[in-house]
Amino acid sequence: MAHQVDWPARPDLSLALNRMGTFDWDLDSGQMHLDPTALEVYELRPEEYSGTPVGLRLRIPPAEEARIDALVSQALKDGRDRFGAYFRIRRRDGSPRWTHIQGRILRDPAGRPYRIIGIVRDAAHDPREPELRGRQGEGRRRMTGVVERTTAILAHARTVNDVTDVLKDPEALGHLGAVSVMLGVVDGGRIHLVAEGQLGSYVPEIEYTRIDAAFPMSEAVRTLQPVFIASREVFQGRYPLLWPYIEPLSVRSGVYLPLIAQGRPIGALGLLYTREADFSAEERNLLVALGSGIAQSLQRAMLFEQEHDLAEGLQRAMLPRRIPEVPGARIAVRYQAARMGRDIGGDWYDVIPLGGGRVGVMVGDVEGHDTDAAAVMGQLRIVLRAYVTEGHTPGTVLARASAFLRELETERFATCTYAEVDLNTGMVQMVRAGHLDPVVRRGDGSCHRVAVAGGLPLGLLPHEPAGSGDAGDPGTGSGPGSGPAAGQGHGPGNRPGNGLRNGSGHATGAGPGGGPGSGYPVTSMELHPGDTLLMCTDGLIERPGADHDSGLRAFMEAVRDGPADVDGLADALVDLVGDTGGVDDIALLLLRRRGSPAPRGSGPLRQQFVPGDPDGPATARHLIRAAAAAWGAMDQADEIVLAADELITNALVHTDGGGQVSLRLLPERRIRIEVEDTSSALPRRRDAGDWAVSGRGLMLVDRLAADWGVEPRGNGKCVWCEFLVRDPAIRPAGRP
Template sequence: MADRGASAPSLPEDWPARPDPILALNRMGSFDWDLDTAQFHLDAQAHSILDLDPEEFDGRPESLASRVPPDEARRIDLLVAQSIKDGSENYGTYFRLRRRDGSLGWAHTQGYIRRDRSGRARRIIGILRDATQELSDSRAHAERADQGEALRRQTNVVESTTAALADARTVRDVIDVLKNSHGLVHLGAASLVVGLVEAGRIRLVAEGPEGSFVPGTRVDEPFPMSEVVRTLSPRFIESPEEFAEQYPTLWPYLTDLRVTSAAYLPLVVQGRPIGAMGLLYDDRHGFTAEERNVLVALGGCIAQSLQRAMFYEQDKDLAQGLQQAMLPRSIPDVTGADIAVRYRSASLGRDIGGDWYDLIPLPGGRVGAVIGDVQGHDTHAAAVMGQLRIVLRAYAAEGHTPATVMARASVFLKELDTDRFATCLYAEVDLSTGVVQLVRAGHPDPLLRLAGGGCRRLPVEGGLPLGLSADFDCLEYPVTTVELDAGQTLLLCTDGMIELPGADLDDGIADLQALVGNGPLDVRDLADQLIDAAEARGGDDDVAVLLLQRRGRSARSGSRLRQRVGPADPEALTEARRTIRSAVRAWGVGERSYEIELVADELITNVLMHTEGPAIVTLRVLAGHDRRLRIEVEDSSSALPRRREAGESGVSGRGLLLVDRLADVWGVEARGGGKVVWCEFMVPRRG
């Protein structure tokens, strides 16, 4: 008998239990088995029944192997384990006993399982008696042995079926287990019928062998499944004649199946019928008491599994509805780009998580692409995700820089008063120029699929996850600027696409790069392939994928950048400087890049200092006989700038002098209620 407990510091104060003297008078022994310490105490009478001297037994269950044959020990272990698992209070069984002289005898044991307040089994107290005399008659002995063997076989059927049902998640999974497992074969059933109670009717979910027809019924109709649902009692039909007499309406449907007997069992959970099950036999006449008990036990196991499956399906429907409500209903069409998004739910829990994606149209031909993951796989994670997605979208639509969007979203998550954090990756793409500004908050790096095939990782300097950065007052999110050429594809995904338990993260990223690099050119086909690969690989995490492919032919001479800088947003000014620097150098303007950056910064600063509104800065490379870079800075003030001389101690007044000295040409244009200050630089052609 296997060791069933882990070491514990001490035994219970009342251990071992004191045997009742009446037990000794009736030649019964007692035992006390502490499951925490694995200590097994036998009293003197129990030692005698097992033919053991006290010094021969050290208190460990496995030390009884000299008296209890291995196959009997395994059977008792399974019985005890099943009783503990089922929540039973007691168990009992006969078992073979090998005495000191090698002769075989019989013993009977009965145990009472004691549990703590949480329901965990902590101790088993029971009795042991010699049953050899009870089974001494050879005929009775053989009959009892045969019955015991048959009962053990049927008990094994229940145990194996119960084990198989443990992994069944849906009602269809439960039915497949019952049809495909060896349980029905061992029980000899030729056909299985299962129905669930729904609104006063029994809906059949398993209808016997292929090609057969068994009608569905109302609960109040005179059919065996209806009867067991109404009475909560099993119905055993032991002959065709009995079947035809008791249920003449149903019998004509079963004559072709050559049914000789049937067992109909109510599926009851917590005193309430959830359905019924029928087992139809073509070679059995009648049921013994043991067979009936086994079938009733089997019905109880199946009822629990079906109830669990029904709850799972209800939760899944709720989760899917909530998930769909939280994710964007549709992705808008974006001029200059092909977009594809996909989502795969987790394989565990409620099949709902905090992964999300979003696409945000922005002014000036720009678009914001978001991928994120809220910690957890439950409805709370989905609810947090929905709120975070909405506010992040609002911050981006207000015109804030990517770094500011991420910082404000982190503060919002902290103020939600939740213990969840979120990782996020935000990409602001100017589709006219291909300039992409990337901000990362604890999220995996994006990938870049090249137009001619192949894929590479885009390293993005990152900050802390959303929520944590606000907690630790580290709201600085560095921006990485890259250029997306026509035909290239930006891939954003959550960690479920690259992570598997026990697998190396770098290997997961390498596998994803190979899959993307060799995948279809069309982003929708590529997205389907990626999500199919995630589905085939399995995993316990949900997956979100967003693909953005820039359309058109590459035309670097038409490069363009547009940026908004708020009047009270120093981070936006800093970010604008970084973006302009990255774009100008990416466009290959040569030695004049510093002059262009300096003039653009001066014009933006003038707007912020002398007007009350934001500055809208646009940089573009003009194609023509000469290659020129044009800077336009728009504001809402109609007052025209004037060039003036600054005094020796003056700190202002040199801005337009600087523009006039560095730019090849500049000017001012009225535009609506405001104006645009512009200038142009002759730049070398890109080699």
């Protein structure tokens, strides 16, 4: 006899019989309640579920989690009161199954969302194809760039299996056009093939291969260089051991990318294609960037599977692999994870050589202490480095980074201080986004904070609050100064602004470089030889149970009383926190300027030039010749003027606007000429024919100068050349 069911059926029984459960998500506390049926839909036992959305990661793959997170975030941002989506879960036996979620968003009278109540149901037997709807929904929400999309998905990977699941998912890397994706992990002296997706060409015989074997994946790991294979003939000729496995397939080309983390290979990624063609430069750059992102995700997953040093190990993977040697400076950096808890943070530092004796340094902190904060930090640091190396001004760098962070839609903000230091002149340009003011320790041991004019934390619009307030006061002040940096011209015809600047004051104030409306004004100061610039995150200031002022006083005392050597001083400052640790991570960067003060009148000399101005080039030549004489290079003045004239002429002929020529005396008696223009087209040497009327400019510069090159600028480029003054004596101005 059939079991009797009351009529009409109770709502809870109706939901249960149709495999439909309920959830209640408190957005303020982060708690999420699942009823027994919802737990059954997710195939979770009650003791397995943690009571928060994090507990669902046992069943939701990373790619699906990223898509659902983006869906909910967009609904909250758009002010909608409901959402719904199909997604796949991973069943207890490992097989996928379609599920459907539908939620109602509750908001308070001010419109702030505080709770989501909804249902989750088994959608395996839905008459409509949920996969199509899921793919369409994901496609609408993908990030525009290939690297950004893949990185966003991999940022949620917690284990190596999560990474391989993403790579095997046709929707994850299918937009690259690859028919097969292979992932190999370095295991001792061998490469273990841990994933192969899409084509179904897995071969047990090559599951383990030696690093010194004649396979393209082995070569990529061995040489740390990508291997590009443009045709089947290349496969057959270069890799005869692999050819028997490739021959039956429709593969015509491929690429094998080394996965490098912290300077060592941890694996390799292989992509196979049915097309036969050479890889363009754009494709190569894209694939190398993709390999870098996958390497970071793979390493992060490996570290998560290790129980020891989880937080600090992952954080260091996001930081620069090494700090470059910068002539004219001693640099020390330190990172220390918070000892309280095992969550990772978003603190970072970076050092970026800019050429011409300039260097960019930064310290920052992404809000939060979790893997998402670390992932956002990694993306933000790389973006900041890209904007800096493109030549943008400091204010523009932070403005663009802030816009990038908003586009990530992570609901995270970040604080940051960035400084560009000219080690030849000691001039420093600094911008601050809600971060702590930097500190300068003078050569005599005295120290003071530099009041840097500030803007909002990165990722926030002007009307948005920073949340907890730990981002700091953006500030509007200027640093202390001891007088103007007055210029003294050499030779007749000097114009305002064209003098050789010799200011020795600790001058400051919001200067140009932020760009119109950037929101990040630039503060300038001078760093003398022997002075040290210190930048850190607030983990070095804050103490458990102590107020901010007492922590700041202890920090300043340690700076004043610490060793003169930057490494010793960095260790002393980190020791302030001690082994017991603090509540936040620590990132610390110290830069000490080396050398002795530059001779008076060492530059820079600057002169603007515009098309159609008959006096501009002549004035520039006159000033350059006068400066060469003042700097003891009168016998080289003709060569220096000729090289500068060629660079100015190139700028006038090959660009629509004018530009600026500058001249300065560098350490080791080198005269540097820089010509800036607004064109992004890079010059190149050309061999001119016997009767050609152009093409000899850069050939002349190459023969005359000791060195020359091109550097990008935010709105154009800078072509430079340097001359080594042959006579070590500095003659008085005006004497040959």
